[in-house]
Amino acid sequence: MSASLSELSGLMAEFVAERDWAQYHSPKNVAAALSIEAAELQEIFLWREGADHAPERRADVEAEAADVLMCLLNFCNVLDIDLEEAFRRKLVVAAAKYPADRVRGRREKYNEYPGYEDPT
Ligand SMILES: [Mg+2]
Structure with a gap:
């Protein structure tokens, strides 16, 4: 890991601006998106037991972890945190x-x- 949080935050802001999506990003909506992405990550492990860490779904886990970070960074951008x-x-x-x-x-x-x- 080498990028700083502020660099990633800037990339997220650029991503949103290029799509003109800020108009949809109320605090309620971005908080919901964050929660939903976290649930998508959790869903990968649903009904697995013990140390079963879904190794065959590693790419999905990484993608959902990235979604969570994107939504968290966007949430913080929206609320100036x-x-x-x-x-x-x-x-x-x-x-x-x-x-x-x-x-x-x-x-x-x-x-x-x-x-x-x-x-x-
Ligand atoms: Mg997702």
Whole structure:
């Protein structure tokens, strides 16, 4: 992986502009498109069990993963979200919720760990 997020975001904006599709890209529509593409990715694995990672559908998985990224970048373009900044902020929040020394190897939600104190 070598392209920056801003480069990919620019490519996505160009793609939309060349097709004059911004007129259809309300926040509701682009959020729905993102969710639908994520569901298309999930559908590939539906009814598979355990470690079955659909190796014969690798090309489909890659295409759907790319669709998800395209829709996420488009969503962020439409709402003027700096995705890198939002990612970094969220990573700090997630690290505070899930301190590595406390949750390593565990899968509970942050508020299910022993000693969790509800801040409200
Ligand atoms: Mg798709």
